[in-house]
Amino acid sequence: MSDFLITPAPGFDQPIAVLKHCHDRIRKQLATLQKLLAHLPEHGADADAQQAAQAVLKYFNQAAQLHHADEEDNLMPMLQACARDADAALLAALVPEILADHQRMDGDWLIIKSQLDSIAKGLDGPLSAPDVARFCDSYTAHMAKEEAHIAPMAKRLFSPEQMAELGAAMQRRRGLEPAGAQQAETVPAAVPAAPAASGDALAALRSDYGRASLSEADVLADPIGQFARWFDEAVQARVNEPNAMSVATVDADGKPSSRIVLIKQYDERGFTWYANYDSQKGRQLCANPHAALLFFWNEVERQVRIEGTVVRTSAEESDQYFYSRPLKSQLAAMASQQSATIASRAQMEANYAAVAAACGEHATRPEQWGGYRLQPQRIEFWQGRRSRFHDRIVYVRQADGSWIIERLQP
Ligand SMILES: Cc1cc2nc3c(=O)[nH]c(=O)nc-3n(C[C@H](O)[C@H](O)[C@H](O)COP(=O)(O)O)c2cc1C
Numbered sequence: 001m002s003d004f005l006i007t008p009a010p011g012f013d014q015p016i017a018v019l020k021h022c023h024d025r026i027r028k029q030l031a032t033l034q035k036l037l038a039h040l041p042e043h044g045a046d047a048d049a050q051q052a053a054q055a056v057l058k059y060f061n062q063a064a065q066l067h068h069a070d071e072e073d074n075l076m077p078m079l080q081a082c083a084r085d086a087d088a089a090l091l092a093a094l095v096p097e098i099l100a101d102h103q104r105m106d107g108d109w110l111i112i113k114s115q116l117d118s119i120a121k122g123l124d125g126p127l128s129a130p131d132v133a134r135f136c137d138s139y140t141a142h143m144a145k146e147e148a149h150i151a152p153m154a155k156r157l158f159s160p161e162q163m164a165e166l167g168a169a170m171q172r173r174r175g176l177e178p179a180g181a182q183q184a185e186t187v188p189a190a191v192p193a194a195p196a197a198s199g200d201a202l203a204a205l206r207s208d209y210g211r212a213s214l215s216e217a218d219v220l221a222d223p224i225g226q227f228a229r230w231f232d233e234a235v236q237a238r239v240n241e242p243n244a245m246s247v248a249t250v251d252a253d254g255k256p257s258s259r260i261v262l263i264k265q266y267d268e269r270g271f272t273w274y275a276n277y278d279s280q281k282g283r284q285l286c287a288n289p290h291a292a293l294l295f296f297w298n299e300v301e302r303q304v305r306i307e308g309t310v311v312r313t314s315a316e317e318s319d320q321y322f323y324s325r326p327l328k329s330q331l332a333a334m335a336s337q338q339s340a341t342i343a344s345r346a347q348m349e350a351n352y353a354a355v356a357a358a359c360g361e362h363a364t365r366p367e368q369w370g371g372y373r374l375q376p377q378r379i380e381f382w383q384g385r386r387s388r389f390h391d392r393i394v395y396v397r398q399a400d401g402s403w404i405i406e407r408l409q410p
Pocket of ligand 1: 241257260263275338
């Protein structure tokens with residue numbers, strides 16, 4: 001079919017038609033997802049499969065999120081403000097259902113997304129038929145509900161001015177100027193066209209979070225268990241280096257510094273990483289044992305902040321980890337005086353070669369190399385939500401070792 005026979009997308013001067021057009025695009029993407037499911041067993045993650053996975057990912061990561069926000073932040077509040085009697089009663093029943101549908105579908109999308117990410121990269125990971133069926137069925141029923149009740153109500157109740165207001169809000173969400181009838185479905189680049197580090201360009205670098213939520217009822221009573229749950233989910237979602245965390249320390253004058261390290265263990269005793277005790281952070285921790293850890297798991301729109309006091313692990317524990325590392329990493333730890341200046345890379349290589357020659361196959365853990373364990377006093381779980389109205393649940397340790405759980409404002 002040639003392009004000019006394809007029905008053009010409606011303009012934002014007809015916002016309800018734009019929302020219906022989004023539904024049609026969602027139906028198209030769901031059909032692609034189902035075709036992909038049928039295609040994979042025979043062909044694997046071939047070029048066609050990768051292309052299909054990329055198209056579905058692009059749509060549900062971007063346009064579908066904008067569409068949900070149009071409904072949650074504009075269409076439904078505007079309807080609630082003007083509906084009366086039977087319309088108001090219908091909305092009172094439907095709006096919580098629609099919001100709950102969005103949350104459930106966002107959660108289901110996270111699961112499918114992690115599977116599609118692999119396929120899009122050409123990896124023969126599985127695409128789960130039950131996950132796809134649940135996702136497609138939920139969306140199909142949800143869109144039918146909105147088309148049967150919400151769209152006709154909006155068409156009946158909204159004045160031309162309200163239609164214009166809704167269309168303008170939807171345009172602004174996509175970074176478009178409300179003036180003039182723009183074409184729908186224009187997803188703005190998340191990153192500004194000229195990635196100069198100007199204030200304006202950085203201000204435009206924002207994405208709206210909305211894939212999941214976090215409530216007091218969702219979290220476990222024990223923050224370490226809650227951390228384990230989120231860590232596993234970050235792994236499932238194929239977060240890049242989920243074990244990388246920032247460690248912030250302060251020096252004797254109260255001046256802060258931070259750096260990334262890899263967490264090697266966590267349990268009820270705390271969060272453990274390994275480093276050189278004579279490094280900058282080592283010296284700072286000697287002067288002030290208070291530190292803060294930070295995990296940012298972009299793919300699941302989550303952050304975990306952990307604050308507490310740092311102790312060194314026992315020599316036995318440090319030995320156990322040191323000797324479990326590859327020999328070359330052991331030798332590198334022996335050859336490096338972490339954070340000290342050195343004249344050149346060549347000098348570093350020479351130091352390594354000297355250590356390797358002296359040790360042969362048998363490295364020895366340097367005394368100044370070992371583990372740090374942060375014993376948490378406060379752990380905050382942050383879940384990104386739409387329109388910057390995020391969920392924050394914090395655990396604060398009490399004198400008797402128990403934890404209280406509180407909600408913080410975003
Ligand atoms: C992904 C990543 C992982 C790292 N893991 C560690 C680590 O586990 N231990 C460590 O001492 N440094 C690690 N580093 C290096 C630190 O960021 C830092 O350069 C080093 O610890 C020296 O910091 P300091 O001078 O503040 O003590 C890592 C860096 C990155 C980017």
